[in-house]
Amino acid sequence: MSGEVRSAPPTPPPVSSPPSQIWSPAPAASRASPLRAMVTPIASPVRKAVASVRGYLEEVGHITRLADPRDAWLPITESRSGNAYYAAFHSLSSGIGFQALVLPAAFVFLGWTWAIVCLTMAFVWQLYTLWLLVKLHEPVASGTRYSRYMHLATTGFGEKWGKILALLPVMYLSAGNCTALIIVGGSSMKLLFNIACGQVCLARPLTTVEWYLVFVCVAVLLSQLPNLNSIAGVSLVGAAAAVAYCTMIWVVSVAKGRVPGVSYNPVKVTSEVDGAIGILNGLGIIAFAFRGHNLVLEIQATMPSTLKHPSHVPMWKGVKAAYIIIAFCLYPVAIGGFWAYGDQIPPNGILSALYKFHSRDVSRLVLGLAALLVIVNCLTTCQIYAMPVFDSMEAGYVHKKNRPCPWWLRAGFRAFFGAVNLLIAVALPFLSELAGLLGGISLPVTLAYPCFMWVAIMKPARGSAMWCTNWALGCLGMGLSFVLIVGNLWGLVEKGLHVQFFKPADFQ
Numbered sequence: 001m002s003g004e005v006r007s008a009p010p011t012p013p014p015v016s017s018p019p020s021q022i023w024s025p026a027p028a029a030s031r032a033s034p035l036r037a038m039v040t041p042i043a044s045p046v047r048k049a050v051a052s053v054r055g056y057l058e059e060v061g062h063i064t065r066l067a068d069p070r071d072a073w074l075p076i077t078e079s080r081s082g083n084a085y086y087a088a089f090h091s092l093s094s095g096i097g098f099q100a101l102v103l104p105a106a107f108v109f110l111g112w113t114w115a116i117v118c119l120t121m122a123f124v125w126q127l128y129t130l131w132l133l134v135k136l137h138e139p140v141a142s143g144t145r146y147s148r149y150m151h152l153a154t155t156g157f158g159e160k161w162g163k164i165l166a167l168l169p170v171m172y173l174s175a176g177n178c179t180a181l182i183i184v185g186g187s188s189m190k191l192l193f194n195i196a197c198g199q200v201c202l203a204r205p206l207t208t209v210e211w212y213l214v215f216v217c218v219a220v221l222l223s224q225l226p227n228l229n230s231i232a233g234v235s236l237v238g239a240a241a242a243v244a245y246c247t248m249i250w251v252v253s254v255a256k257g258r259v260p261g262v263s264y265n266p267v268k269v270t271s272e273v274d275g276a277i278g279i280l281n282g283l284g285i286i287a288f289a290f291r292g293h294n295l296v297l298e299i300q301a302t303m304p305s306t307l308k309h310p311s312h313v314p315m316w317k318g319v320k321a322a323y324i325i326i327a328f329c330l331y332p333v334a335i336g337g338f339w340a341y342g343d344q345i346p347p348n349g350i351l352s353a354l355y356k357f358h359s360r361d362v363s364r365l366v367l368g369l370a371a372l373l374v375i376v377n378c379l380t381t382c383q384i385y386a387m388p389v390f391d392s393m394e395a396g397y398v399h400k401k402n403r404p405c406p407w408w409l410r411a412g413f414r415a416f417f418g419a420v421n422l423l424i425a426v427a428l429p430f431l432s433e434l435a436g437l438l439g440g441i442s443l444p445v446t447l448a449y450p451c452f453m454w455v456a457i458m459k460p461a462r463g464s465a466m467w468c469t470n471w472a473l474g475c476l477g478m479g480l481s482f483v484l485i486v487g488n489l490w491g492l493v494e495k496g497l498h499v500q501f502f503k504p505a506d507f508q
Contacts, residue, residue, distance in 0.1 A: 094235075145305065190211045238377050455467060
């Protein structure tokens with residue numbers, strides 16, 4: 001993309017030759033005698049100066065400089081004061097959310113055993129590709145830092161193929177997730193109002209579209225924070241909200257016990273085609289639960305990097321901490337939700353099941369708090385997913401005008417992005433029916449592309465363990481993506497697509 005900015009190539013490392021060889025063009029015979037070189041009047045102070053510089057570089061390290069100073073004017077790389085805590089906050093906020101609540105629906109199609117196996121394999125697989133991306137951010141010490149996913153993709157696949165393969169999935173993961181968050185967050189606002197107001201409320205309730213507008217206005221207001229580092233506190237609040245409502249929902253569901261007539265057998269189908277589509281839907285739901293890979297490089301770009309303290313060390317610490325917490329949320333939600341509701345769980349997941357089966361026997365305070373936490377999480381998660389789009393929009397202005405983006409234009413860009421997502425959410429409410437198809441298109445960003453980019457950039461020896469592992473996982477990821485795309489297209493042809501423009505329905 002035009003907005004990608006490359007960091008500086010590595011500066012030459014400190015010269016390791018003896019100072020007498022650096023400063024004196026003496027013949028080989030004289031260079032062979034270090035004692036003779038040390039007695040010259042100038043050699044001793046020069047040698048001490050060079051040794052001092054070498055010691056400083058070895059102690060402090062070499063901070064990667066920016067080849068283009070305009071990189072310091074863009075939201076992602078404007079501040080490089082991040083740390084492992086910020087990385088954990090951002091990774092947790094982008095890695096868990098409303099999509100985790102849909103996991104019990106995958107068990108309906110796959111059954112207990114295969115669902116748990118597939119969930120575990122997907123978790124380990126995406127954690128491995130996360131590690132690859134963290135390492136690929138700065139593959140050579142003090143060298144180029146790939147601060148954006150598209151920058152890494154065009155380096156690994158070439159300028160043309162990088163844009164063809166990665167541009168649409170990356171943009172969908174950013175803009176598409178923001179649109180989904182508007183739908184979920186706006187509908188949760190409407191639900192919270194109904195819970196708080198009760199049946200005797202005389203106030204005129206807002207329509208679904210009006211609640212979408214309220215959500216977007218608050219999200220645009222939050223988006224005025226200037227850069228990715230500045231929203232670390234916002235990500236912390238969003239991550240805490242996600243962990244809280246995931247834990248609350250599965251605990252309440254399990255505490256209330258199994259609903260009457262629950263069954264744990266996979267859904268019975270009338271044909272092999274329906275069975276295959278059901279399995280693909282289950283796999284698609286599991287794949288949909290893991291996201292955030294398109295933000296890993298951007299998060300790591302907010303950290304300083306030196307020879308002694310490279311950025312991948314605190315980044316990986318933050319990622320590990322975040323995904324331990326994510327695992328403690330995903331598995332209880334998936335297993336506890338399926339145990340409580342079985343085959344009766346709604347397509348929208350455990351949150352919808354909680355309101356459907358327990359709206360009368362659970363206090364309004366608990367239901368309202370769950371809806372409030374969902375709203376907070378959607379508002380905060382929207383910020384980190386929108387940041388790559390903000391960065392691209394501002395990069396176009398910065399590269400053309402060669403000056404920082406003024407505050408009023410930056411605010412206009414972000415308001416425009418919110419308006420576009422609102423229009424998509426209202427005009428195309430049937431996008432939820434295309435979630436499996438779009439998820440299949442974006443799945444390689446998470447599971448396949450990092451493997452291929454490792455082979456292309458790091459160039460492991462042919463036939464080595466890393467070479468074979470990455471080729472195998474990359475090909476498997478592309479194959480799974482192809483199967484999901486074909487299966488979802490097949491399902492749309494069989495069942496049809498219910499197209500209703502400008503008629504949004506509640507997420508619940």
